[in-house]
Amino acid sequence: MTDPVLRLEALRHGYPTPQGRLPVLDGVDLSLSGGETMALTGESGAGKSTLLHLAAGLDTAESGVIEVCGADMAGRDDAGRAALRRAHIGVVFQQFNLVPSLRVGDNIAFQARLAGREDPGWTAELADRLGLSPLLSRWPEELSGGQQQRAAVGRALAARPALLLADEPTGNLDEASADAVMELMLELTRTAGCALLMATHSAALAARLGRRAQLRGGRLCDETGAAA
Template sequence: MTGSIRAVPGPAAAGRPHAAIAVRGLGKRVSDATGELAILDGIEFTVQAGETVAVTGSSGSGKSTLLGLLAGLDVPSSGTVELAGHDLYRLDEDERARLRARHVGFVFQSFQLLPHLTALENVMLPLELAGRPAREAATRMLERVGLGQRLSHYPRTLSGGEQQRVSLARAFVVRPDLLFADEPTGSLDSATGQAVIDLMFELHRERGTTLLLVTHDPGLARRCARQLVIAGGRLVADSALAAA
């Protein structure tokens, strides 16, 4: 294998425009001592490039499992996920990792910063892994999120809001086509969370990134143009919203 992602059949391979995400018949089942449990069942939706989409539902509804499947971090029991024109589960694990590195950014509730790296080094990391010039781009990105004076600070010396801004800088520095955010305000107080979300939507608009959020926060969900509601492992609502 070379460092490239091999071509796979699908809309992109056929030369036709493709959605950012296309999900068909997606299911995830696990077995335990009591038998088989369906975590997700028959999920179908499409997200167009540049859309903002909130995935909502109660705890245990399958939201985080869905996010992991959309990102190729888990393997479905049935169905397909097409990401950036590639049939995700016709790629092997290494190819999925390269696809994520090329097209996807992540923001997590727990920030997921490496504690032994400075803010600058954390933001440089995805660029370095991609073999791209890193220091100047990472510095500019941290300045963009208001942390130009925190480049040499380690995560433990930053507030929660500052850590999440480093996480946003790390996600956007690679100019991803698609950003997945898992409860991005879950560890922040209301005012700090609002500031982080304002910044995330500003970066989305500046860069045209497709944004898919998993959230319990109805206010955050209303910031998106569309809401997908998961209940009992099924998609029970798919509605357009008047995004703020």
């Protein structure tokens, strides 16, 4: 039996406030295997973005286990977490986070180049599927918000990651574009065995994923309210 792509165990995290520590995650357990898709729902402030940032190694958890492709994420320093992220993870942020000094085509290829896995054919296919082929020579500031979001999705998929973490990836897209981007992400999980964990407020998008869990009171619950 192979290790899950993502394993979280007893994950706890909070933030300091003038009134004391504000708990956000209070013992989250989660396991996601290759090819699985999960929608992470919950009210604003429930901790969805926090959970994704911890899983990506962008923040350090207070306590708990974070493993990606069987490798310890939580116990690594910044450089170690960055190396593990480059090797295995694609991230789509709420904000586009495109590199303003790189043209669109180079932005899409950026993560794959860092990981040493650039595939020009796959990058070109992504650009075409995302409707960005005519825009590859433009600068990010010359794109609309929706176009920038599609470029960010392409960048995350270009390295064919084992784990795709997406934080409201279609929030800035119209319905038709959102459906196309969602279909592309789901296709990657089917063809490449990639696991997808997506935070979303959309019940319609959540329903398209194989599993659904809600963050409530710092814990993951299934659709019935029971612990996930």
